[in-house]
Amino acid sequence: MKKLASRHKLDFVDTELHAIKQNNLYRKLNYGKVHGAHITINGKKLLNLCSNDYLGIPTTRIKINQLQSSSRLVSGNDESYRKLEKVLAKHKSQQNSLIYPTGYMANLGSISAIAKKGDLILSDELNHASIIESCKLTDAKISIYKHNDMKDLQTKLKQKGKNKFVITEGIFSMDGDMSNLKQITEIAEKTNAITIVDDAHGDFVVGKDGKGTPNHFKVGKKIDLYISSLSKGLGSFGGYVAAKNNVVDLCINKSKSFIYTSALPAFLVEHSLKRLESDREKQKKKLEENTKKLSNGLREIGFDINSKSQIIPIIIGNEKSAMDFGKFLLENGVFAQPIRYPTVPKNQARLRISVTAWLKDNDIEKALEIFKKAYVKFC
Numbered sequence: 536m537k538k539l540a541s542r543h544k545l546d547f548v549d550t551e552l553h554a555i556k557q558n559n560l561y562r563k564l565n566y567g568k569v570h571g572a573h574i575t576i577n578g579k580k581l582l583n584l585c586s587n588d589y590l591g592i593p594t595t596r597i598k599i600n601q602l603q604s605s606s607r608l609v610s611g612n613d614e615s616y617r618k619l620e621k622v623l624a625k626h627k628s629q630q631n632s633l634i635y636p637t638g639y640m641a642n643l644g645s646i647s648a649i650a651k652k653g654d655l656i657l658s659d660e661l662n663h664a665s666i667i668e669s670c671k672l673t674d675a676k677i678s679i680y681k682h683n684d685m686k687d688l689q690t691k692l693k694q695k696g697k698n699k700f701v702i703t704e705g706i707f708s709m710d711g712d713m714s715n716l717k718q719i720t721e722i723a724e725k726t727n728a729i730t731i732v733d734d735a736h737g738d739f740v741v742g743k744d745g746k747g748t749p750n751h752f753k754v755g756k757k758i759d760l761y762i763s764s765l766s767k768g769l770g771s772f773g774g775y776v777a778a779k780n781n782v783v784d785l786c787i788n789k790s791k792s793f794i795y796t797s798a799l800p801a802f803l804v805e806h807s808l809k810r811l812e813s814d815r816e817k818q819k820k821k822l823e824e825n826t827k828k829l830s831n832g833l834r835e836i837g838f839d840i841n842s843k844s845q846i847i848p849i850i851i852g853n854e855k856s857a858m859d860f861g862k863f864l865l866e867n868g869v870f871a872q873p874i875r876y877p878t879v880p881k882n883q884a885r886l887r888i889s890v891t892a893w894l895k896d897n898d899i900e901k902a903l904e905i906f907k908k909a910y911v912k913f914c
């Protein structure tokens with residue numbers, strides 16, 4: 536009798552990994568040390584064009600004075616939380632705010648607290664994975680509208696739903712364009728829909744005093760639930776929501792990612808407070824200057840750049856070509872990660888460049904030289 540090849544119960548894991556590799560979608564971790572505009576990987580100093588520390592607020596020493604290990608509803612609710620939540624509520628012109636350990640958890644906790652069975656959620660097709668996962672937790676009907684397409688949104692809002700929600704990013708994380716917030720809030724007003732904005736990439740970066748994308752469009756007061764991250768423009772750590780008192784109260788009482796997890800350590804809360812008080816305007820101006828310089832330079836080379844924000848995607852299409860493009864940049868001293876499915880749709884792989892205020896003029900000139908070579912080789 537033929538002996539069956541011995542199989543291990545975890546062999547399916549190798550099969551799955553093999554399929555991921557075959558499709559050029561395999562991801563592996565790079566270990567590096569970030570220092571200002573640069574990152575060192577395997578002893579090689581590279582220009583870092585994929586940091587979310589957009590404002591590059593100069594680093595201050597963090598005093599690690601407390602490392603609690605408890606939920607905020609138990610004993611993890613340090614006084615510093617009250618201070619930061621007050622400042623963030625004011626920053627968003629909302630009644631109150633609530634801090635979560637990350638932006639991802641702020642989405643999971645707040646969206647699943649506010650929407651439920653019988654409700655209708657309208658979600659932009661390019662919304663971030665954390666929004667998609669959050670919607671799935673709600674038992675509400677989820678209807679995806681075409682990216683920034685207001686006609687499609689209006690049509691889909693005609694569906695039945697006890698409460699209706701429109702959820703969008705402020706600045707889209709992989710495309711760098713802004714949501715049509717002016718029209719979205721008008722449509723929401725007419726249909727009595729609740730507007731939720733995840734502004735992880737617009738917060739602290741755009742609008743007056745960095746108040747974010749809704750403020751940029753002068754509709755800050757029309758947003759019912761504002762969700763953001765402290766780990767990007769502010770360069771700190773954590774996530775938060777800002778809304779009316781009753782919405783924040785509901786989040787405290789229903790958000791599983793708030794109730795059943797340890798609180799962010801108080802020293803990180805204090806770090807955010809310090810960064811909020813820093814000269815963010817100077818950093819914001821430098822970021823705007825750098826963004827203009829780099830995107831205009833890329834356009835002059837011949838790249839098709841539509842984004843006006845600090846997130847500049849160069850769409851390559853094919854996954855393998857995007858990986859080759861990224862490898863070429865890396866070999867030439869520039870670190871810009873290729874982004875592939877499932878982060879973006881299949882065959883829309885891209886280099887996602889993020890500009891920071893860390894970059895000096897000669898950094899941008901050097902980057903453009905390398906991109907020029909890459910254009911000749913790949914485009």
Ligand SMILES: Cc1ncc(COP(=O)(O)O)c(C=O)c1O
Pocket residue numbers: 637638639640642663665704708733735736763764765766773774
């Ligand atoms: C749009 C959006 N929302 C939420 C998050 C999650 O934020 P955090 O990194 O604080 O978990 C991200 C992170 O990339 C994001 O791009």
